[in-house]
Amino acid sequence: MSIADAALDTFPKRVRANAERLPRRIAIREKDLGIWQSYTWRDYFERSRRIALGLASLGLERGDKVAIVGDNRPELYWAVLATQALGGVPVPLYQDSSEKELAYIIDHAEARFAVAEDQEQVDKLLHLRTQVPRLECVVYDDPRGMRAYSEPGLLSLAELEERGDKFGLGQPAYFDEAVARGRGEDTAVICYTSGTTGTPKGAMLSYRNLVEMARIATEREGLGPDDEALAYLPMAWVGDHMLSYAQAIVAGFAINCPESAATVLADLKEIGPTYFFAPPRIWENLLTNVMIRIEDAAWPKRRLTQAFLRLAQDLERRRLNGQPLPWLPRLLAPLGQLLVYGPLRDNLGLRRIRIAYTAGEALGPDIFVFFRALGINVKQLYGMTEASVFVAAQKDGDVRLDTVGTPMPGVEIKISEAGEVLFRSPGVFQGYFKNPEATRQTVDEGWIHSGDAGFLDQAGHLKIIDRARDLGRLADGTMFAPKYLENKLKFSPYVKEAVTLGPDRPYVSALINIDLGAVGNWAERRGIAYTSYTDLSQKPEVYALIEQEVARVNRSLAEEDAVLRGAQIRRFLILHKELDPDDEEITRTRKVRRGYIAQKYATLIEALYGDRDRVAVEAQVTYEDGRTGTIRADVAIRDVSTR
Amino acid sequence: MTTDSTPLLEVEDISVRFGALLALNRVSLTIPRGEIAAIIGPNGAGKTTLLNCVSGFYHPYEGAIRFAGRDRTRLRPPEVAALGIARTFQNVALFRGMSVLDNIMTGRILRMRGSFLLDALWWGPARRQELEHRAFVERIIDFLEIQAIRKTSAGRLPYGLQKRVELARALAAEPQLLLLDEPMAGMNVEEKEDMCRFILDVNGEFGTTIALIEHDMGVVMDISDHVVVLDYGRKIADGPPEQVRKDEAVLDAYLGVAHD
Numbered sequence: 006m007s008i009a010d011a012a013l014d015t016f017p018k019r020v021r022a023n024a025e026r027l028p029r030r031i032a033i034r035e036k037d038l039g040i041w042q043s044y045t046w047r048d049y050f051e052r053s054r055r056i057a058l059g060l061a062s063l064g065l066e067r068g069d070k071v072a073i074v075g076d077n078r079p080e081l082y083w084a085v086l087a088t089q090a091l092g093g094v095p096v097p098l099y100q101d102s103s104e105k106e107l108a109y110i111i112d113h114a115e116a117r118f119a120v121a122e123d124q125e126q127v128d129k130l131l132h133l134r135t136q137v138p139r140l141e142c143v144v145y146d147d148p149r150g151m152r153a154y155s156e157p158g159l160l161s162l163a164e165l166e167e168r169g170d171k172f173g174l175g176q177p178a179y180f181d182e183a184v185a186r187g188r189g190e191d192t193a194v195i196c197y198t199s200g201t202t203g204t205p206k207g208a209m210l211s212y213r214n215l216v217e218m219a220r221i222a223t224e225r226e227g228l229g230p231d232d233e234a235l236a237y238l239p240m241a242w243v244g245d246h247m248l249s250y251a252q253a254i255v256a257g258f259a260i261n262c263p264e265s266a267a268t269v270l271a272d273l274k275e276i277g278p279t280y281f282f283a284p285p286r287i288w289e290n291l292l293t294n295v296m297i298r299i300e301d302a303a304w305p306k307r308r309l310t311q312a313f314l315r316l317a318q319d320l321e322r323r324r325l326n327g328q329p330l331p332w333l334p335r336l337l338a339p340l341g342q343l344l345v346y347g348p349l350r351d352n353l354g355l356r357r358i359r360i361a362y363t364a365g366e367a368l369g370p371d372i373f374v375f376f377r378a379l380g381i382n383v384k385q386l387y388g389m390t391e392a393s394v395f396v397a398a399q400k401d402g403d404v405r406l407d408t409v410g411t412p413m414p415g416v417e418i419k420i421s422e423a424g425e426v427l428f429r430s431p432g433v434f435q436g437y438f439k440n441p442e443a444t445r446q447t448v449d450e451g452w453i454h455s456g457d458a459g460f461l462d463q464a465g466h467l468k469i470i471d472r473a474r475d476l477g478r479l480a481d482g483t484m485f486a487p488k489y490l491e492n493k494l495k496f497s498p499y500v501k502e503a504v505t506l507g508p509d510r511p512y513v514s515a516l517i518n519i520d521l522g523a524v525g526n527w528a529e530r531r532g533i534a535y536t537s538y539t540d541l542s543q544k545p546e547v548y549a550l551i552e553q554e555v556a557r558v559n560r561s562l563a564e565e566d567a568v569l570r571g572a573q574i575r576r577f578l579i580l581h582k583e584l585d586p587d588d589e590e591i592t593r594t595r596k597v598r599r600g601y602i603a604q605k606y607a608t609l610i611e612a613l614y615g616d617r618d619r620v621a622v623e624a625q626v627t628y629e630d631g632r633t634g635t636i637r638a639d640v641a642i643r644d645v646s647t648r
Numbered sequence: 649m650t651t652d653s654t655p656l657l658e659v660e661d662i663s664v665r666f667g668a669l670l671a672l673n674r675v676s677l678t679i680p681r682g683e684i685a686a687i688i689g690p691n692g693a694g695k696t697t698l699l700n701c702v703s704g705f706y707h708p709y710e711g712a713i714r715f716a717g718r719d720r721t722r723l724r725p726p727e728v729a730a731l732g733i734a735r736t737f738q739n740v741a742l743f744r745g746m747s748v749l750d751n752i753m754t755g756r757i758l759r760m761r762g763s764f765l766l767d768a769l770w771w772g773p774a775r776r777q778e779l780e781h782r783a784f785v786e787r788i789i790d791f792l793e794i795q796a797i798r799k800t801s802a803g804r805l806p807y808g809l810q811k812r813v814e815l816a817r818a819l820a821a822e823p824q825l826l827l828l829d830e831p832m833a834g835m836n837v838e839e840k841e842d843m844c845r846f847i848l849d850v851n852g853e854f855g856t857t858i859a860l861i862e863h864d865m866g867v868v869m870d871i872s873d874h875v876v877v878l879d880y881g882r883k884i885a886d887g888p889p890e891q892v893r894k895d896e897a898v899l900d901a902y903l904g905v906a907h908d
Contacts, residue, residue, distance in 0.1 A: 037790070038783065038786040038787060038789075038790055039782075039786040039789065039790075039795075039798070040786070149791070149849070149853070150845070150849050150852075150853075152852055152853070153852065264795045264796075265793070265795050265796060267795070267796035268795050268796045271796070628838075630841075
């Protein structure tokens with residue numbers, strides 16, 4: 006069998022083939038009770054079969070939707086496969102969604118069944134069942150805290166599997182027949198996009214979409230059963246579905262589920278994956294951790310580390326720009342490898358990385374260079390849910406700083422007259438579930454409108470400038486690319502999030518969120534006392550710190566970019582609260598919702614374009630249990646020098 | 649022998665005196681198996697003294713304490729612990745320099761058997777025993793959701809988590825009776841909610857009988873099966889939360905709410 010085998014057109018068929026071809030190879034590991042528990046491809050197949058038969062015994066029909074909600078757990082991946090084996094359609098959901106968000110999607114997707122990880126998710130599901138009567142059955146994996154529940158239609162995964170065993174005894178051929186009826190053009194999964202605008206939309210991806218794109222990416226990167234990946238991103242995100250599910254099955258590699266969201270970085274170190282997929286958020290976190298630890302080190306160590314890091318970043322920048330490499334740094338590089346880069350890589354758990362993608366938002370170039378300089382093969386990936394992830398990616402040995410690489414095999418890219426990136430590929434989705442209007446707006450004769458502004462350079466690399474609708478001009482016509490600036494700001498370990506403003510304004514200004522960990526640590530070292538996030542954010546010392554960071558961004562704009570040098574940041578303020586998905590200020594994948602922020606912080610924004618240097622503000626916050634409260638603060642505004 | 653109908657803990661007319669101060673004055677209470685009992689009362693009412701008597705720190709000068717039907721009035725703390733009573737403290741009492749894991753492992757000490765030599769060599773039964781205890785401790789770590797701090801030293805943790813680690817250590821002893829001295833003091837709302845859930849889960853999943861001292865009335869009324877109220881060393885009320893809430897003596901002494 007080869008991974009291109011046309012008979013293996015669905016995931017259930019492929020997992021069965023893996024169970025025959027690689028019966029004793031590890032498919033999934035999960036850290037449970039302090040120990041990595043392993044499951045082989047045969048376990049993967051067998052457990053999924055039992056779950057599938059259990060679902061069949063409850064009356065799951067072809068085409069029924071099954072909501073899947075929880076952290077990355079082997080059982081939930083099996084539930085996805087089990088649903089597909091019966092011809093059902095899994096709908097993975099974000100585990101930190103509020104009840105309102107869950108209710109909307111479960112209702113819209115018409116889910117009859119839900120498989121949940123634990124009590125926390127079950128509570129939400131049982132509660133929303135009053136609004137979504139179509140949801141008949143809730144299955145849970147972790148029985149902890151569930152003893153007192155006696156709701157109808159609620160059962161544990163263990164009970165479901167027992168039912169499945171009985172059902173299978175009565176109808177031994179049921180499962181194989183159900184799997185055989187699956188076709189490549191069937192809908193494999195519905196991924197709801199978190200949506201920076203409006204309500205979530207459910208992108209329907211077929212088996213052919215996912216299998217083809219997984220195969221193309223697997224072949225291009227040479228992935229195989231020996232690879233290891235960490236399954237830690239939300240299962241509802243298409244990136245995790247592609248990597249931890251589709252690609253893992255197609256290539257036969259092992260995925261590793263961390264113990265909990267809080268232990269991801271420690272688990273990363275224990276596993277040492279070879280294939281790693283991370284949104285900029287994670288890279289930023291890793292970088293912040295490194296920076297804090299360097300700051301905390303004794304000065305000889307700190308000096309040495311900083312010197313070698315500077316040297317490596319300088320070399321890497323030249324390499325990426327195709328410039329000649331000076332001889333002294335080249336001679337020193339092996340020493341740096343021995344003393345700094347190797348140990349640091351090992352410490353982060355990135356020593357064995359062969360391929361690391363960054364996707365989602367664009368990763369700031371400085372962060373990108375930092376990790377590449379350490380010898381980690383980080384590559385930009387440009388993708389979308391509607392394309393089954395892969396559109397373009399950088400090739401090994403052909404990585405550039407400012408592009409997202411060349412189109413993946415089988416993907417055609419063209420640029421519309423308005424400068425928008427359009428593409429066509431085997432991964433182009435089947436449309437949005439029950440939303441033909443949105444589908445028409447996105448797909449035009451097989452071409453997907455990405456909504457991103459960009460161009461193809463002479464070497465065929467795709468360069469993305471910004472969201473097409475975010476790209477703007479200042480009142481005097483100067484080009485302004487908000488995300489580009491924000492990424493530059495976020496390179497600072499002290500800046501967690503930034504929102505820049507500019508279109509139709511006389512100058513650029515910024516709202517900044519400090520990173521509580523990094524700034525808190527910085528303040529502690531200087532003996533600056535603070536009581537809360539709000540208090541810390543308004544300290545004059547912190548303002549001075551952030552001002553330096555903004556000035557650094559302005560300097561680099563003036564040096565690097567002829568087009569964007571006019572868009573330097575003139576004024577900024579530090580927000581008194583963290584932007585939070587619970588307050589709808591950023592999406593669950595941490596994309597900034599500009600429109601909402603412009604509205605919510607209108608008073609602050611007006612003040613940025615006025616001449617006052619303080620402004621009083623109130624903000625609504627939503628606590629995790631859904632209650633709301635108000636934070637009041639007096640926010641300071643600072644001017645920054647430009648060049 | 650005892651049966652399940654014998655109350656797990658019976659305290660009968662105990663009195664404790666510190667010099668001229670009568671800290672407990674002929675206090676009696678009964679805690680049946682599997683119950684969550686709360687002991688409340690104003691500061692200085694004798695709550696902690698009562699707990700200290702049960703755990704063997706103090707000995708009452710009169711009265712009796714029976715555990716599972718047998719008289720245990722005069723036992724010392726290690727003997728009490730060996731019987732299956734574990735406790736946490738009002739002020740966190742962890743080994744600050746030790747990791748969370750090691751702190752919890754100390755809760756297993758009374759259950760460890762072995763010789764110095766075998767332990768030192770980590771060989772044979774000593775090794776097997778250590779692995780078994782570690783596996784048990786991991787279950788508690790999972791139960792209390794403290795995986796991420798397994799290797800952090802206890803002294804570096806925020807207060808709320810230290811309290812949770814203390815609970816973990818008490819649970820590691822597999823107690824039949826768990827005494828919690830103000831498990832939620834100094835916590836914020838979210839931490840309190842977590843702690844409540846853990847206490848209910850411990851009671852439900854392990855069947856552990858729990859006696860707790862708590863000031864937060866909301867918490868007490870929500871999670872306990874039965875509430876005992878002390879005031880100036882005397883018991884002034886004893887019953888289910890709904891009944892105690894309405895008791896006039898309690899309102900007068902403790903809640904301080906106007907009533908007519």
